[in-house]
Amino acid sequence: MGLYDLALKTMFLIPPERIHGIINLGLKTLHSVPVVNRAMESAVRVKDPVLSQELLGTTFPAPLGLAAGFDKNAASIDAWGAVGFGYAELGTVTPKPQPGNPAPRLFRLPQDKAILNRMGFNNKGALEVAEGLKKRKSSDVVGINIGKNKTSTDAVADFRQGAAALGNLADYVAVNVSSPNTPGLRDLQAVAELRPLLVAVKEATDSPVLVKIAPDLADDDILQIADLAIELGLAGIIATNTTISREGLATDSDEVAAMGAGGISGDPLNERSLEVLKLVRKHVGDKLLIISVGGISTPERAWERITAGANLLQGYTPFIYGGLGWIHSVHTGLASQVRAHGLSNISEAVGSGLTWRNDAI
Numbered sequence: 088m089g090l091y092d093l094a095l096k097t098m099f100l101i102p103p104e105r106i107h108g109i110i111n112l113g114l115k116t117l118h119s120v121p122v123v124n125r126a127m128e129s130a131v132r133v134k135d136p137v138l139s140q141e142l143l144g145t146t147f148p149a150p151l152g153l154a155a156g157f158d159k160n161a162a163s164i165d166a167w168g169a170v171g172f173g174y175a176e177l178g179t180v181t182p183k184p185q186p187g188n189p190a191p192r193l194f195r196l197p198q199d200k201a202i203l204n205r206m207g208f209n210n211k212g213a214l215e216v217a218e219g220l221k222k223r224k225s226s227d228v229v230g231i232n233i234g235k236n237k238t239s240t241d242a243v244a245d246f247r248q249g250a251a252a253l254g255n256l257a258d259y260v261a262v263n264v265s266s267p268n269t270p271g272l273r274d275l276q277a278v279a280e281l282r283p284l285l286v287a288v289k290e291a292t293d294s295p296v297l298v299k300i301a302p303d304l305a306d307d308d309i310l311q312i313a314d315l316a317i318e319l320g321l322a323g324i325i326a327t328n329t330t331i332s333r334e335g336l337a338t339d340s341d342e343v344a345a346m347g348a349g350g351i352s353g354d355p356l357n358e359r360s361l362e363v364l365k366l367v368r369k370h371v372g373d374k375l376l377i378i379s380v381g382g383i384s385t386p387e388r389a390w391e392r393i394t395a396g397a398n399l400l401q402g403y404t405p406f407i408y409g410g411l412g413w414i415h416s417v418h419t420g421l422a423s424q425v426r427a428h429g430l431s432n433i434s435e436a437v438g439s440g441l442t443w444r445n446d447a448i
């Protein structure tokens with residue numbers, strides 16, 4: 088067990104929300120000391136050319152990125168590459184700062200390797216996050232995830248504003264219409280609502296635009312969103328956000344009910360997230376890039392997503408439970424599978440259906 092992993096486990100004794108702030112602060116502090124940062128980078132980052140892909144007009148050095156919600160304010164923007172992520176999706180950022188929902192709003196379900204959250208887009212707002220993005224020192228790939236303010240009555244205007252303020256400062260823009268914790272947000276996934284919103288975002292930024300969808304949508308609705316994304320010239324789809332379903336949990340149902348409303352992430356999401364990936368890939372062919380996220384807690388699952396058609400991967404909850412060792416094991420696992428199958432780059436594995444080989448080294 089590495090030092091960071093030990094620290095993470097110790098921090099599980101601390102209330103869940105504080106741990107996130109502490110990790111962000113710790114990473115930011117470490118990163119501001121160049122010698123420590125370089126040492127961390129050489130110790131944990133997997134630099135393997137077989138994992139590097141040219142996508143969205145830039146070079147992703149490795150396929151696994153940090154999912155949105157962890158670094159909402161771009162506080163540790165230059166640290167994520169050093170700890171081993173191929174890229175980081177920052178946000179969700181709303182036009183105006185907002186406090187999010189009252190605490191407690193973040194719960195661990197260790198038996199399920201899951202998290203339940205109803206954070207509600209607590210963030211410092213687009214202007215302050217833009218200042219942070221302008222000061223970034225590294226050339227690490229970053230996406231910016233945008234949303235609407237809770238009290239806003241004009242969702243299109245909010246998304247346009249977010250895209251205009253932040254879009255060109257990032258390598259891609261993720262339109263978040265799928266978080267369960269902002270009233271009415273997920274209704275924006277209906278095509279009639281989504282169309283003007285995506286058009287506005289596309290007009291407001293030159294960066295590639297992706298839309299992030301909920302796992303709880305009906306399959307038909309997902310396919311309609313995929314068609315709309317193609318029609319409007321979007322770059323891709325991020326699947327999926329957290330689920331409002333409470334099915335199949337090992338945690339006692341009364342305990343879960345007592346936690347209240349919110350989205351579940353981590354292992355319980357694995358099956359549906361994979362299913363949505365397969366559904367979308369089958370429907371769109373190679374017309375869209377797909378970022379797969381939800382319960383990718385092992386290298387085997389990461390390989391399964393790639394071979395089912397994901398171009399890139401993300402994780403949040405597996406990072407909480409697995410720490411830096413998780414990032415490392417996913418990347419080394421993927422690289423060894425690429426070689427074991429006689430491929431020269433991970434992009435050749437995308438959608439290949441190739442199964443995990445236990446004899447890979």
Ligand SMILES: Cc1cc2nc3c(=O)[nH]c(=O)nc-3n(C[C@H](O)[C@H](O)[C@H](O)COP(=O)(O)O)c2cc1C
Binds near residue numbers: 353356401404
């Ligand atoms: C505490 C928490 C906060 C999150 N906040 C956001 C957010 O602000 N925006 C967003 O698009 N997704 C957010 N997510 C969802 C994640 O980005 C991801 O889609 C989801 O957790 C499934 O991935 P995982 O199983 O790897 O955690 C959040 C997830 C968690 C656990």
